[in-house]
Amino acid sequence: MKPIVVIGSGHAGLTLTRELRMINKEVPIILVTQDDGCAYYKPNLSKAIALGKSANDLMMKSAEHIKKEQDIFIKTETKVLSIDVKENFITVDDGNSVERILYQSLVLATGASPIKLPIKGNAKDDVISVNTLDEYREFRDTIENKERVLVIGAGFVGIEFASDICSIGYQVDVVDMEAWPLRRSLPQELGEAIVDSFPKDKVNFHFGSSVVAVDTKDDGYEVTFASGEKLVTDVVLSAVGIRLNVDLAKDANIETNRGIVVDNCSRTSAKHIYAIGDCAEICGQTLPFIVPATAAAKALAKTLLTSDVTELRVPHLAVAVKIPTCATIVCPSLSMEGEWKLEGESPDFTARFTNAEGEVTGFALTGKATTQKGFLLKECVAPKFG
Numbered sequence: 001m002k003p004i005v006v007i008g009s010g011h012a013g014l015t016l017t018r019e020l021r022m023i024n025k026e027v028p029i030i031l032v033t034q035d036d037g038c039a040y041y042k043p044n045l046s047k048a049i050a051l052g053k054s055a056n057d058l059m060m061k062s063a064e065h066i067k068k069e070q071d072i073f074i075k076t077e078t079k080v081l082s083i084d085v086k087e088n089f090i091t092v093d094d095g096n097s098v099e100r101i102l103y104q105s106l107v108l109a110t111g112a113s114p115i116k117l118p119i120k121g122n123a124k125d126d127v128i129s130v131n132t133l134d135e136y137r138e139f140r141d142t143i144e145n146k147e148r149v150l151v152i153g154a155g156f157v158g159i160e161f162a163s164d165i166c167s168i169g170y171q172v173d174v175v176d177m178e179a180w181p182l183r184r185s186l187p188q189e190l191g192e193a194i195v196d197s198f199p200k201d202k203v204n205f206h207f208g209s210s211v212v213a214v215d216t217k218d219d220g221y222e223v224t225f226a227s228g229e230k231l232v233t234d235v236v237l238s239a240v241g242i243r244l245n246v247d248l249a250k251d252a253n254i255e256t257n258r259g260i261v262v263d264n265c266s267r268t269s270a271k272h273i274y275a276i277g278d279c280a281e282i283c284g285q286t287l288p289f290i291v292p293a294t295a296a297a298k299a300l301a302k303t304l305l306t307s308d309v310t311e312l313r314v315p316h317l318a319v320a321v322k323i324p325t326c327a328t329i330v331c332p333s334l335s336m337e338g339e340w341k342l343e344g345e346s347p348d349f350t351a352r353f354t355n356a357e358g359e360v361t362g363f364a365l366t367g368k369a370t371t372q373k374g375f376l377l378k379e380c381v382a383p384k385f386g
Helices: 011-023 042-046 065-068 134-144 155-168 188-197 247-251 290-305 368-377
Strands: 004-007 029-032 060-061 074-077 079-084 090-094 098-104 105-108 110-113 147-152 171-177 203-207 211-217 220-225 230-233 235-236 240-242 258-263 272-273 280-282 320-321 327-331 339-345 348-354 360-366
Touching: 004 011, 011 029, 011 065, 011 290, 029 339, 042 155, 042 240, 065 074, 074 098, 079 247, 105 290, 134 235, 147 155, 147 220, 147 230, 155 320, 188 348, 188 360, 220 235, 272 290, 280 290, 327 368, 348 368, 360 368
Parallel strands: 004 029, 004 105, 029 074, 105 272, 147 171, 147 235, 171 203, 258 280
Antiparallel strands: 079 090, 090 098, 110 240, 211 220, 220 230, 320 327, 327 360, 339 348, 348 360
16 A cells, blocks of 8 residues: 655644544655654744743654654655655655655645745844754753843744843844734734833844844844845844745646645645645745644545545634743634724734625734633634634
């Protein structure tokens, strides 16, 4: 029997292999990853510094543990070179040899990579991004015995890192092209409440600006903004967003857009090939969150191993943003067409995003208003795909 082959050992890939094994104890499963294959919870990366957690502390299970627990074969530190969609095999290189792996079904869980900014300067390559456990390890080692950190980006990841490291005494500068943090996910009043919650003596925000150059300066770096303004820092962290890993699929002539294009059953344009997690674009939507990745993995496991072709159903996209100084919950709307309706006073805001029909398609809560999450979830229209 040909195996089910999964490419990628992130949350989506490992959840899928677990769900597959729960349904069928016999089907052969091969997981291929360019990493070491360990399991860890990626959202913890942006809150672990203040907790004093090392990269090893964040690792939940080793590849060897997963291999034995799920009774699957895992190829770690292995690069997938190509996909042959006609003959149903992938070609891989583990550093020692190149081989072909046949599949009955192939699942792409290739995730996403940090966007690399077009920064100039003689230290542009010293800008750090944190999207994996190894990158967290590098960042943690880099900021040790340092005092100042510049965070580029005030989205989910950037604002959480700024909150995490300032809480243990680092001097933090945050630069973002938008006018307030989490600009695409909540209205200005909530963004300002978040900014106001940060200690003024520890965090400086530079909105409506961008970094154009990073150069060495004494023992640190001189950062130049588009406005010409300069500041000096010890570490530069880029958290401006992610680029979905679609190159492998694109090279195989599988349909891609921003992500790997799939229907509401995670099927790509190629027969027997599926995509889930951060890399997937589901009926025109990209969903870089844990909840939809989990839901997609569970639905796909049923599709692959039962007669039930299961559509993706996501109960909600509500995300708790890890900012201890200002509790924040965001449930992004899948449509940008609509308007915010605001209630409350700073910092306790309730914001509903409503469409033309008056339906609540998303919401954001700050402060004491976060206790209203359950009520807002009942009001909110569940995401629909297809």
